[in-house]
Structures are given as C-alpha cells and as structure tokens.
Amino acid sequence: MVDAAEVLAGDARGVARALTLVERGGREAEELLGALRGRLGHARTVGITGAPGVGKSTLVQALGIALLHGGARVAVLAVDPSSPFSGGALLGDRVRMPDFLERGGVVRSMATRGALGGLAVAASDALDVLDAAGFDWILVETVGVGQDEVEIAGEVETVVLVTVAGLGDDVQAAKAGVMEIADIFAVNKADRPGAEGQVAAIEGALAMAPAGSWRPPVIPTSATTGEGVARLATAIADHQRFLEGPGLREEARRRRARRRVERLVAALVRERIGGAQRAAFAAVLDEVGRGLLDPYAAARRLLRGIGEGEG
Ligand SMILES: Nc1nc2c(ncn2[C@@H]2O[C@H](COP(=O)(O)OP(=O)(O)O)[C@@H](O)[C@H]2O)c(=O)[nH]1
Ligand SMILES: [Mg+2]
Incomplete structure (x- = not known):
C-alpha cells in the first residue's frame, strides 16, 4: 500500500513506492494521485x-x-x-x-x-x-x-x-x-x-x-x-x-492539464477498443471494410458505446 500522507511528508521510502506505483499505473495509482490533488x-x-x-x-x-x-x-x-x-x-x-x-x-x-x-x-x-x-x-x-x-x-x-x-x-x-x-x-x-x-x-x-x-x-x-x-x-x-509574469504560470498549467487529459482520453479509448469494446470494434471494422458504414459514422458509434459503458 502507498500512503498519500507519507508522500506529503516527503518520506523517502513512501515517495519511492509512490513512484513505482504511478509508473505501473492502475486504479491504486489513480487514487493516490487523486489524494495528492x-x-x-x-x-x-x-x-x-x-x-x-x-x-x-x-x-x-x-x-x-x-x-x-x-x-x-x-x-x-x-x-x-x-x-x-x-x-x-x-x-x-x-x-x-x-x-x-x-x-x-x-x-x-x-x-x-x-x-x-x-x-x-x-x-x-x-x-x-x-x-x-x-x-x-x-x-x-x-x-x-x-x-x-x-x-x-x-x-x-x-x-x-x-x-x-x-x-x-x-x-x-x-x-x-x-x-x-x-x-x-x-x-x-x-x-x-x-x-x-x-x-x-x-x-x-x-x-x-x-x-x-x-x-x-x-x-x-x-x-x-x-x-x-x-x-x-x-x-x-x-x-x-x-x-512569474501576469498569467504565464496559469497559462502553462492549463496547457499541461489539457495535454494530460487529452492523452488520457486517447489512451482510455484505445484501452476500451482493445478490451470491453473489442467486439463492437471488430464489428464496425468489418462493416467499414465491406463498405456498409463510413469510418466517421463508425467512430461516432464506437465512442457512444464507450461513453455508455463508462460510469
Ligand atoms: N569533455 C567533456 N565531456 C563531457 C562533458 N559532459 C559530459 N561529458 C562526457 O560525455 C559522456 C556522456 O555523458 P552523459 O552525461 O552520460 O551524457 P547523456 O547521454 O547526454 O546523459 C560521458 O563520458 C561524460 O563524462 C563535458 O562538458 N566535457
Ligand atoms: Mg543520460
């Protein structure tokens, strides 16, 4: 277990464990990062x-x-x-x-x-x-x-x-x-x-x-x-x-936030179409390949499926 309090206290072993955890990723890592927010x-x-x-x-x-x-x-x-x-x-x-x-x-x-x-x-x-x-x-x-x-x-x-x-x-x-x-x-x-x-x-x-x-x-x-x-x-x-000039750090933080969220959205989509949405993905690929569906409609349908599958 990684304790957010240990990280916040700057405890060396806690920090080392936290780094290992976020490198691996997963739910526990997400929870820790949430606690550090x-x-x-x-x-x-x-x-x-x-x-x-x-x-x-x-x-x-x-x-x-x-x-x-x-x-x-x-x-x-x-x-x-x-x-x-x-x-x-x-x-x-x-x-x-x-x-x-x-x-x-x-x-x-x-x-x-x-x-x-x-x-x-x-x-x-x-x-x-x-x-x-x-x-x-x-x-x-x-x-x-x-x-x-x-x-x-x-x-x-x-x-x-x-x-x-x-x-x-x-x-x-x-x-x-x-x-x-x-x-x-x-x-x-x-x-x-x-x-x-x-x-x-x-x-x-x-x-x-x-x-x-x-x-x-x-x-x-x-x-x-x-x-x-x-x-x-x-x-x-x-x-x-x-x-420290007016607004510069805020602007940089927003840019970083945007990149991080965009990266995660893209990663989540990739994860879903290789996992929970794998069958739906295969089905639309088949339809697009046979000319029954255009790629735009296929992408929108998949995204809807992913959206409905998420809490
Ligand atoms: N002559 C000289 N060699 C350097 C200098 N800085 C690094 N080196 C040498 O260049 C090699 C590569 O250095 P390193 O810091 O590992 O490079 P990195 O791959 O960019 O991290 C090592 O042998 C260093 O000792 C320098 O300012 N002058
Ligand atoms: Mg190096």
Whole structure:
C-alpha cells in the first residue's frame, strides 16, 4: 500500500513506492494521485533534453549540486527508455550520480511504459508525486529523440536543450520539434573545440525566429569541469522569474492539464477498443471494410458505446 500522507511528508521510502506505483499505473495509482490533488504547485520543474551522449546526466548532476548548495531540495527524474536499469533503477543511478546523492539529492529513473498512456503519462504522474513530496526543484532528464520524450519536455516549466559541437544534432533537434520548445540552450563540452561556432550558429537560428517575450539564451557549458554551470543555473532562475509574469504560470498549467487529459482520453479509448469494446470494434471494422458504414459514422458509434459503458 502507498500512503498519500507519507508522500506529503516527503518520506523517502513512501515517495519511492509512490513512484513505482504511478509508473505501473492502475486504479491504486489513480487514487493516490487523486489524494495528492490540491497539494501541488510548489516545485519548479526543469527539463534537460538532447541527443544521447551530449552530457545531460553529467550536467543534471552539476546543476543539481549547485541547487542543493543553495539549500534547496532537489529531485532528478531520468526518463530514458534506451537504457533501462532492470529492477535496479536506483542502484544504477547511485553508481552514476554519487556526488549528487551524497549531498542529499534524490534520483529516480523511469524506462518502462506505464499501463495506460505510456511513458509521458507515467512521467507526468511522477512529477506530481515529487511535487507533492515537497521538492523545490525537479530536474527531468529526457533523451530528445522520440515523440514521447518531446512530450515529456513539454511537461516542465523550463526546457534546457543540450547540444554539443560537431554532432549536427541541432539539426536533428529542429527536425524533432525540440528547438521550438527550448527556453535555454546549453552548448556542452565547451572544453572541446567548436563550441563557440555552435553557440553562434544557434544564436543565428534564433535571430531568424520571430522574437517572443522570452529570448532563449545560449550558454556554453562544460559539465565535467563545471564551467558555465553557474551561468546555466542563473539562466534557469531568470526564466523562472520570467514565468512569474501576469498569467504565464496559469497559462502553462492549463496547457499541461489539457495535454494530460487529452492523452488520457486517447489512451482510455484505445484501452476500451482493445478490451470491453473489442467486439463492437471488430464489428464496425468489418462493416467499414465491406463498405456498409463510413469510418466517421463508425467512430461516432464506437465512442457512444464507450461513453455508455463508462460510469
Ligand atoms: N569533455 C567533456 N565531456 C563531457 C562533458 N559532459 C559530459 N561529458 C562526457 O560525455 C559522456 C556522456 O555523458 P552523459 O552525461 O552520460 O551524457 P547523456 O547521454 O547526454 O546523459 C560521458 O563520458 C561524460 O563524462 C563535458 O562538458 N566535457
Ligand atoms: Mg543520460
């Protein structure tokens, strides 16, 4: 059993169990999340995204330590389906992030796709658990390659896109639609040649884009030496202050709510047509296939069936 009171008290074991529960999904997870409702909104959330190997984990650790030094409670959620730590997620993270953990940070990795709605749903629910547990900062590491990962980056308030010189991954990122969601660019491995050119290239691309009310800064960092990490932390704080502008946080919350609910509606429909409505689904597919029913009428009929089947 997972006790909402333990989560709200920030109890480490309770939080760990709650994260496992929401990753798995199901009714008990839904009940827990319901019990946490109304206790959310304290945490500041930051996404660190980018191609594999650019130094996201190293940068998250350096950032996390910088924030811990400021006296904040910091949690890291690493969402990486490409490198699951089977059964030993925490151990795997402990090995990777010793400095951060030594200083009281909390790390959790998530690789499995939850029961309903996949990884983006599970990650979003995990954010709620960590928020309710009282963390001041939640850093979310995602590999910026798939649609899921782009969606998860969209769940956080401040998105840092990490690139390195010479990978051409800025082009990949632009293709995957990540460039538009970045609030801050970090050009990591700046201890190596080419970083300045990369900074200039991104700044050039940004100058072509229509100027919004927030202009994303482009910051050279070296996660391994720590150079530029303080500047990155300052840029994140600046962006968080920017979000205090009239209505911005409310608007962001509504956008996130909309995405979450839309995702769940789509997931529930998919679950029903593969489950309780399976026979009705097969029947309309047959009719559409034989030209007896058009797909629009079929979809409406199915939706009515799902609606009637739900309490
Ligand atoms: N030279 C250099 N290497 C780095 C830097 N940041 C990370 N690395 C190295 O790059 C490799 C991948 O780092 P990691 O943080 O695991 O990348 P991720 O896949 O994006 O999470 C590791 O060997 C790091 O030590 C940096 O700023 N400079
Ligand atoms: Mg990593």
